[in-house]
Amino acid sequence: xxxxxxLIIERAIQRFAHFGIQKTTMNEIADDLAMSKPSxxxxxxxxxxxxxxxxxxxxxxxxxRLSKIFEQSESISKSLEAMxxxxxxxxxxxxxxxxxxxxxxxxxREDVRSSIIQIRSNEINLLAGLLEKGKEQGLLSVSxxxxxxxxFINTLTGIAMWVFSEQKKQLIPDMxxxxxxxxxxxxISGIFxxxxxxxxxxxxxxxxxx
Amino acid sequence: xxxxxxLIIERAIQRFAHFGIQKTTMNEIADDLAMSKPSxxxxxxxxxxxxxxxxxxxxxxxxxRLSKIFEQSESISKSLEAMxxxxxxxxxxxxxxxxxxxxxxxxxREDVRSSIIQIRSNEINLLAGLLEKGKEQGLLSVSxxxxxxxxFINTLTGIAMWVFSEQKKQLIPDMxxxxxxxxxxxxISGIFxxxxxxxxxxxxxxxxxx
DNA sequence: TTTTGACTATTATATTAAAAAAGTCAATAA
DNA sequence: TTATTGACTTTTTTAATATAATAGTCAAAA
Numbered sequence: 472x473x474x475x476x477x478l479i480i481e482r483a484i485q486r487f488a489h490f491g492i493q494k495t496t497m498n499e500i501a502d503d504l505a506m507s508k509p510s511x512x513x514x515x516x517x518x519x520x521x522x523x524x525x526x527x528x529x530x531x532x533x534x535x536r537l538s539k540i541f542e543q544s545e546s547i548s549k550s551l552e553a554m555x556x557x558x559x560x561x562x563x564x565x566x567x568x569x570x571x572x573x574x575x576x577x578x579x580r581e582d583v584r585s586s587i588i589q590i591r592s593n594e595i596n597l598l599a600g601l602l603e604k605g606k607e608q609g610l611l612s613v614s615x616x617x618x619x620x621x622x623f624i625n626t627l628t629g630i631a632m633w634v635f636s637e638q639k640k641q642l643i644p645d646m647x648x649x650x651x652x653x654x655x656x657x658x659i660s661g662i663f664x665x666x667x668x669x670x671x672x673x674x675x676x677x678x679x680x681x
Numbered sequence: 682x683x684x685x686x687x688l689i690i691e692r693a694i695q696r697f698a699h700f701g702i703q704k705t706t707m708n709e710i711a712d713d714l715a716m717s718k719p720s721x722x723x724x725x726x727x728x729x730x731x732x733x734x735x736x737x738x739x740x741x742x743x744x745x746r747l748s749k750i751f752e753q754s755e756s757i758s759k760s761l762e763a764m765x766x767x768x769x770x771x772x773x774x775x776x777x778x779x780x781x782x783x784x785x786x787x788x789x790r791e792d793v794r795s796s797i798i799q800i801r802s803n804e805i806n807l808l809a810g811l812l813e814k815g816k817e818q819g820l821l822s823v824s825x826x827x828x829x830x831x832x833f834i835n836t837l838t839g840i841a842m843w844v845f846s847e848q849k850k851q852l853i854p855d856m857x858x859x860x861x862x863x864x865x866x867x868x869i870s871g872i873f874x875x876x877x878x879x880x881x882x883x884x885x886x887x888x889x890x891x
Numbered sequence: 892t893t894t895t896g897a898c899t900a901t902t903a904t905a906t907t908a909a910a911a912a913a914g915t916c917a918a919t920a921a
Numbered sequence: 922t923t924a925t926t927g928a929c930t931t932t933t934t935t936a937a938t939a940t941a942a943t944a945g946t947c948a949a950a951a
Contacts, residue, residue, distance in 0.1 A: 475893090493903095496943060507895050509946080518944070573846045622868055629839030636783045636842060658832055666876030685924090706912055717926050722914070724924095894951070901944065906937100913932065920925070 476514050476524075478504055483525050491567045492522060492577040522577055523586050526570065530590050533561050537597055547605045551660050554598070555627070559653045562631065566643055572632050595620045602667075613667050623663060627656055686724045686734075688714055693735050701777045702732060702787040732787055733796050736780065740800050743771050747807055757815050761870050764808070765837070769863045772841065776853055782842050805830045812877075823877050833873060837866055 473481070482503045486495040497518055501508045515521040536557055544550040562571065569575040570587070578587065598620035605611035613619045634652045635644060683691070692713045696705040707728055711718045725731040746767055754760040772781065779785040780797070788797065808830035815821035823829045844862045845854060 497945085498943075508944090509896085510894055512945070513893065516945095573849065622865065622872075625843055625865070626836060626840060626869060629841070629843035630836060631839070632842045632846060633835055633839035639783065655832065655835070659836060662832075662876035663872055664876070666872035666874070707914085708912075718913090719915080719927085720925055726914095728913070892951105895947105895949085897947090897949105899944105899946070901942100903940105903942070905940075907939095909934105909936075911932105911934070913930105915930070916926105916928090918926085918928105921923080 475510075479511055479514055479521065480524050480528055483521055484528065487522075487525055488565050488567055492575055497521075519577075519580065519583060523583055526568070526578070526583070526587055527590055529561070529565055529568070529570070530587070533557065534590075534593050534597065537594065541597055541601050544601065544604075547601065547610060548661070548664055550601055551664060552657065555653060555656050555660060558627065558656075559649055562652075563646075563649050571628050572635065595624055598624065611667055619667060623660075626659060626663070630655055630659060685720075689721055689724055689731065690734050690738055693731055694738065697732075697735055698775050698777055702785055707731075729787075729790065729793060733793055736778070736788070736793070736797055737800055739771070739775055739778070739780070740797070743767065744800075744803050744807065747804065751807055751811050754811065754814075757811065757820060758871070758874055760811055761874060762867065765863060765866050765870060768837065768866075769859055772862075773859050781838050782845065805834055808834065821877055829877060833870075836869060836873070840865055840869060 479500060482500050483495070486500060486503070497511055498508050500521075501511045504511075511521075515524065537554060540553045540557065541550055569578065573579055578584065595617065599616040602611055602613055602616040602620055606613060606616060631652055634648065634655065638644065638648065689710060692710050693705070696710060696713070707721055708718050710731075711721045714721075721731075725734065747764060750763045750767065751760055779788065783789055788794065805827065809826040812821055812823055812826040812830055816823060816826060841862055844858065844865065848854065848858065
């Protein structure tokens with residue numbers, strides 16, 4: 472059975488994802504759970520700590536999914552593709568939290584930021600692991616897996632920021648925008664992979680150019 | 682000898698680049714040139730048209746420089762590297778105009794935006810030309826040069842947006858930030874180039890991995 | 892240990908007044 | 922006719938302030 476803390480986090484996620492962090496009050500979360508605000512504050516000393524708990528929950532869920540993808544990796548390119556799709560899934564689901572751009576003020580506080588950066592670094596580690604594996608199998612040619620993984624992920628984030636900055640009229644981008652972003656990321660990913668592959672090897676299946 | 686219009690544009694560029702568009706008034710520009718505000722309005726019907734003239738001037742100067750770089754291209758990778766350095770030079774010089782991110786409100790008006798997009802498309806054309814040349818020489822393997830050029834430039838812009846969003850405390854990023862951005866872009870560029878090169882050819886000199 | 896009503900402190904929002912800047916125009920000079 | 926300007930109006934920003942909303946506290950109670 473879920474503890475009170477868990478219930479609070481889950482409700483907070485729901486409201487944050489729908490209305491955004493700023494537009495969600497501690498009172499609303501308390502009311503949702505038919506409890507009083509001081510009760511919520513009994514479990515979380517302040518809103519910031521709740522925000523951090525929510526963000527960590529979300530990112531950890533993403534990381535779990537990602538690590539499973541990488542475990543059952545049949546090829547590097549397939550893994551990357553699945554990773555991109557997973558990223559888009561989470562990006563869409565939690566868009567209102569603005570975990571990738573630095574729009575959301577609540578996430579720009581130094582304590583929250585450092586928490587996010589710290590937990591996010593695991594994504595780089597996981598990807599670096601995949602690259603390292605590819606390296607050992609003689610499929611990839613990278614000197615610093617961690618560095619390359621970081622570069623790749625930052626590129627993905629950059630493209631996302633660029634796509635969304637192009638059309639920031641809408642509060643939430645439409646499905647087509649996410650699809651378009653995914654396509655761009657897949658293209659980049661394909662070129663990137665070919666760029667770091669060993670000339671004499673297929674990384675999984677042949678990487679075909681558009 | 683410079684016409685009055687030119688003088689106004691040049692002064693506007695100076696003030697825009699230093700104080701930003703919003704913090705520059707038509708009166709200040711007029712005063713700089715020891716003329717009255719209505720005189721300025723005689724040459725430019727409104728501030729927006731002056732902004733457009735300024736932006737076009739800047740981008741055209743960039744495009745001129747870029748086309749010269751591509752003309753005397755000794756290798757594709759050298760050309761790309763010079764392009765990146767040129768981009769950083771302009772990014773730094775005109776950072777206060779925020780030509781790349783969509784921060785500056787004055788540049789988000791539909792008429793201004795479309796003007797920028799239109800003139801900016803020439804950058805893609807120039808790069809596409811370079812890729813096309815490489816393709817004809819059997820150095821590159823791209824199906825749609827224009828599409829690939831667009832993807833590459835958007836990636837560069839995305840990385841820039843990401844880098845600057847990471848540290849938006851400062852009004853103008855310090856030199857180290859620009860240098861760091863340039864390094865990242867060069868890395869990506871290297872991988873990208875290797876990814877679109879023909880397996881059996883050197884594109885200019887060997888592309889070495891870090 | 893957990894919960895809450897009633898409270899305070901802080902922050903966000905809405906309102907309005909004042910200031911600044913954009914933009915106009917009739918008159919004037921070259 | 923082209924270019925310029927002082928004096929003007931209109932629009933937009935900014936600043937100040939009041940108001941409301943929300944974060945956060947605490948003593949009391951279950």
